[in-house]
Amino acid sequence: MLIIKHTESERSGIFEAWLNDVQVGELTYQRATPERMIIDHTRVFEGFEGQGIARQLVMAAVDFARQNARTIIPVCSYARNVLTRTHDYKDILA
Numbered sequence: 001m002l003i004i005k006h007t008e009s010e011r012s013g014i015f016e017a018w019l020n021d022v023q024v025g026e027l028t029y030q031r032a033t034p035e036r037m038i039i040d041h042t043r044v045f046e047g048f049e050g051q052g053i054a055r056q057l058v059m060a061a062v063d064f065a066r067q068n069a070r071t072i073i074p075v076c077s078y079a080r081n082v083l084t085r086t087h088d089y090k091d092i093l094a
Contacts, residue, residue: 002053004060013037015060017044017053024048027057027079029072036094037065037072039079058082065092 003018010031017025025044029037039061044053058079065072071094074080083089 002056004056006060006064015057015064017057019048019053025053025057027054027061027076029061032073032094035070037061037070039072039074039076042076042078054078055082062089062092 001019002024005016005018007014007016008031012028012030014029015027016023023045025048026041027039027043028041029039032038039058042054042057044051061072061079062083064070070092072079072083072092073094074083083093
């Protein structure tokens with residue numbers, strides 16, 4: 001079972017994907033303002049690609065943004081593709 005852990009500091013944050021106690025991916029972001037997150041990097045570690053992990057990391061960031069009244073600026077190309085190609089995410093795009 002994939003577990004996503006989130007850690008946030010005053011200026012940045014990270015979502016880590018874990019599978020059976022092994023970290024398999026991560027999504028990092030910067031806090032542009034208290035209301036805006038800049039997703040700057042999404043990565044799935046070698047050997048774990050193609051399992052939907054990156055998408056789950058982006059969805060965790062979306063859920064977090066919605067719960068905390070934030071918008072997202074997707075600088076990361078993967079996050080930008082996911083978020084701009086689906087109408088369901090228009091509400092969180094900055």
